[in-house]
Amino acid sequence: MNNQETEIQLIQITKKFGNFAAVQNVNLEIHHGEFFSLLGPSGCGKTTTLRMIAGLEEPTEGQICLAGEDVTYKPAHLRNVNTVFQDYALFPHMTVEENIYFPLKMKKVKYSSAQAMIEEALSLVNMTGFGKRYPQQLSGGQRQRIALARSLVNRPRALLLDEPLGALDFKLRIAMQKVLKDIQKNVDITFIYVTHDQTEAITMSDRICVMKDGLIHQIGTPDEIYNSPASTFVASFIGDMNFLEGQVVQKGENSVTIDVDGKPILSTRFEGTFSKGDSVVACIRPEKICLDKVCDSEFQNKFENHFQASIHRIVFRGTDYEITLKFGQSEIRLIESASEFNNKKIGDQLFIGFQKDDVITYLKECKKVCDYETNLDN
Numbered sequence: 338m339n340n341q342e343t344e345i346q347l348i349q350i351t352k353k354f355g356n357f358a359a360v361q362n363v364n365l366e367i368h369h370g371e372f373f374s375l376l377g378p379s380g381c382g383k384t385t386t387l388r389m390i391a392g393l394e395e396p397t398e399g400q401i402c403l404a405g406e407d408v409t410y411k412p413a414h415l416r417n418v419n420t421v422f423q424d425y426a427l428f429p430h431m432t433v434e435e436n437i438y439f440p441l442k443m444k445k446v447k448y449s450s451a452q453a454m455i456e457e458a459l460s461l462v463n464m465t466g467f468g469k470r471y472p473q474q475l476s477g478g479q480r481q482r483i484a485l486a487r488s489l490v491n492r493p494r495a496l497l498l499d500e501p502l503g504a505l506d507f508k509l510r511i512a513m514q515k516v517l518k519d520i521q522k523n524v525d526i527t528f529i530y531v532t533h534d535q536t537e538a539i540t541m542s543d544r545i546c547v548m549k550d551g552l553i554h555q556i557g558t559p560d561e562i563y564n565s566p567a568s569t570f571v572a573s574f575i576g577d578m579n580f581l582e583g584q585v586v587q588k589g590e591n592s593v594t595i596d597v598d599g600k601p602i603l604s605t606r607f608e609g610t611f612s613k614g615d616s617v618v619a620c621i622r623p624e625k626i627c628l629d630k631v632c633d634s635e636f637q638n639k640f641e642n643h644f645q646a647s648i649h650r651i652v653f654r655g656t657d658y659e660i661t662l663k664f665g666q667s668e669i670r671l672i673e674s675a676s677e678f679n680n681k682k683i684g685d686q687l688f689i690g691f692q693k694d695d696v697i698t699y700l701k702e703c704k705k706v707c708d709y710e711t712n713l714d715n
């Protein structure tokens with residue numbers, strides 16, 4: 338679907354409300370046919386960015402291009418994009434068919450010539466046969482599908498979706514994620530999706546833009562964002578992460594050794610440049626850590642980082658256990674499947690092991706900018 342042709346371009350976009358910058362110096366290039374998500378905590382500027390693309394908000398500075406055309410000051414109705422909101426916004430006094438016909442009517446398309454398009458839109462969202470119903474005769478998920486059909490019927494270049502599944506319950510939300518993704522595969526339309534749900538963004542997107550406080554922290558594929566987070570904020574916002582604070586004790590060309598509570602931790606991946614004595618944060622995903630009763634040569638050969646720690650907390654999560662171990666003042670969490678758990682108890686002294694390539698190190702100064710601890714709660 339994605340052929341790398343640029344569909345939407347934001348160049349040095351800033352949006353201020355009074356003196357407050359809701360979006361700052363944003364540069365984005367979204368490709369044709371891409372499923373692109375704007376992800377970040379509440380208030381980070383996702384909706385404002387989307388509204389500027391839609392033409393519902395004018396940027397204070399910068400330029401917006403759609404398919405190569407500068408549309409920065411073009412009114413919303415003249416841009417070839419449609420928006421789907423969380424609250425469906427269907428007209429209650431109109432049938433499903435009439436709702437879907439509405440954007441075509443605005444374009445002066447006769448009802449008789451619109452019928453095939455309406456049928457096609459209904460079929461696209463798997464709602465054939467529902468045309469004569471009124472919105473109040475539909476479930477939440479069905480209403481959202483009709484809202485989608487209505488925004489797709491006139492085949493915009495891009496569809497802008499602002500937390501479209503936010504009002505649905507968990508199971509329906511998961512089902513609708515699949516529906517949305519399937520629809521996107523079947524139409525040659527760029528989707529820009531706003532969400533604060535990292536799982537949703539990871540599972541659905543071709544690329545994700547992670548924002549915080551109006552700034553872009555990282556743009557990348559779900560794999561890049563998850564496995565190579567550009568900041569401690571991204572590391573904390575996407576997935577689960579251990580943050581180990583320590584000092585650099587040795588710096589090689591391709592590796593760094595960090596002292597964390599008396600344990601030397603070797604890391605081969607780092608953001609920024611460090612010197613001996615620098616305070617740093619070493620990040621490691623819980624699923625990359627292994628646990629064993631013995632630290633034999635096989636364990637040592639497999640894991641460059643291995644040391645003893647004691648079990649501090651155990652949380653049963655259904656299919657697995659989250660185990661927290663303590664060494665000195667530091668804690669490290671890991672995940673064990675229920676079948677491997679084998680009656681471990683609080684206080685057990687065990688060996689943890691992880692590979693140097695799975696440790697990403699950031700300068701602790703990042704904490705001031707990225708404030709990763711606060712964002713662990715998001």
Ligand SMILES: Nc1ncnc2c1ncn2[C@@H]1O[C@H](COP(=O)(O)OP(=O)(O)OP(=O)(O)O)[C@@H](O)[C@H]1O
Nearest residue numbers: 354358359377378379380381382383384385386533
């Ligand atoms: N019209 C406005 N006037 C003043 N401030 C605004 C206005 N619209 C948005 N803001 C502020 O700009 C910031 C970004 O808002 P925005 O709605 O873009 O965030 P968001 O990331 O979409 O958040 P959420 O996930 O909660 O919808 C927020 O601090 C918000 O209060």
